[in-house]
Amino acid sequence: MITVTRLNGSRVTVNALLIETIEEIPDTVICLTTGNKIIVQEDVPAVIEKIQAYLSKIGFIQATVKSHDSEG
Structure with missing residues (x-):
């Protein structure tokens, strides 16, 4: 989960795994x-x-890096 700030100044916590795009x-x-x-x-x-x-x-990034290292 990540916390970001809406335009009105209120804080909201978002599930980062559900983010599709950022524009x-x-x-x-x-x-x-x-x-x-x-x-x-932001x-x-x-x-x-x-x-x-x-x-x-x-630990998602480490798991992905280890997975890619073991494939080569």
Whole structure:
């Protein structure tokens, strides 16, 4: 889960595994696989950083790297 800030300043926690796309048009829009969209204050690189930190924390990134290493 990642926490981001809506345009009105309220904080919302999002399941990072449900994020399908992130766009800056010009506000940052997070599109979820559920069809919901959330407009946030953070820019795209900041949201990506939060997602990567979360995936690292739950061990997803390490598992993916180990899987790719063992295939070669």
